[in-house]
Amino acid sequence: MAISVAFVDDHPILLEGLVSLYSNKEDLAIVGKGENAVDALKLVEELDPDVIVVDLSMPGDAIAAIEIMLQRYKRTRIIVFTASSSIETAIQVLGLGVSGYVLKGSTATDLHEAIRTVYSGNTFITPGFATKVIMSMKTEALRRKTQVHMRLSAREEQIVGYLMRGNTNREIASGLDISEKTVKHYMTVLMQKLDARNRLEVVLAAQKLSMAHEAGATAYN
Template sequence: MKSISLALADDHPLMLSGLLELFKTEEEFEVVGTGSNADEALEVGLRSAPDVFIVDIMMPGNVFDTILKLVRYGGKTKVLAFSAMSRSDIAIKTLDAGASGYVLKGSSPQELIEGVKAVHRGETFITRALACKLVEEQRLASLRVAAGPPVKLSIREAQIIAMLTRGCTNRQIASELKISEKTVKNYMTVLMQKLNVRNRLEVLIAAQKLDHDGAPILRH
């Protein structure tokens, strides 16, 4: 069976060394490159084109921009964020940048390995502790929407929500709808205000609770 090629990026030498040792002991993985900051991660990713790139999002440099470029120009490369940050807004921002998964550094080695395999299969993986937190926040968002007045969506807003449900990024939405990314962001701001939510994940949850008198959510 062909091994899964990996690249690793972390600015803490001990953490990077630990990751190397972990994956060297697993025969199904091959580490093809390492980095210690956002710029090195981008260079390593574009040069070695690993199947999965494990990236510490708190490294020096613009890591979110690096993730976006790795996904856009790295071909088959999937990005798995590996971070001590358990804030849901940071996790959502990371996934919005193009990462396929988010694993907390307090997770077990087996969960990290499970995350690598999942994103390599094309799935989205969120570490269990954080997933539970997101589910609870979704529940609270649903309660906030249920308590609010009926909300109607414009056709364009419905189109954007439909594309969000397909996992589209702002850039992909802008391209398909032939509008600018800035315009997409403006629509997202309006949607969050209309639905009384704080981020795009809550927009999706809230949209499912809309009154039937609202505009339909368009499907492709």
């Protein structure tokens, strides 16, 4: 049985080219085409294709449309076909649950292989670009893991508490009965530990760290 496919792209020539090119593939059946995010939703709702290939720069909110499709129409596999080589964007949409991310500089064979791959239940990312995406995802996962396990000392937490109340170094020193020089030392340590550049970023990073610990504790329980 042929794989039913729909294409959505706001460039008419490219769209017609895709439809024409892949209509000749015996294992594919092109069932529809569209030009914007609204079209993408209609195609999935009305035609229920096995795979839909969508651009990210088309009119409308492509990301929102993708999220809706993933929530409501779980059978259809989504391939993002885009000129954007942004690793952050790729990670974002892959994180949402799309099955493929194919760059428009890829070959026709790559996109054909992507369609077959996602239809079989696997993930496809343009070769070469995939390595960068995977390495970035591993780095981010390691950063988050490190952050969750990072702990502030009791004294550091005290100083952060004073910072949250807007106290100066002198007020912190007075409240903790330590010297201003010691407070400055702790501030330097906190900025290095939390990768912060100033007092406000220390507070924000400390709050994120606290939430990460709470989330980790909840997951563990």
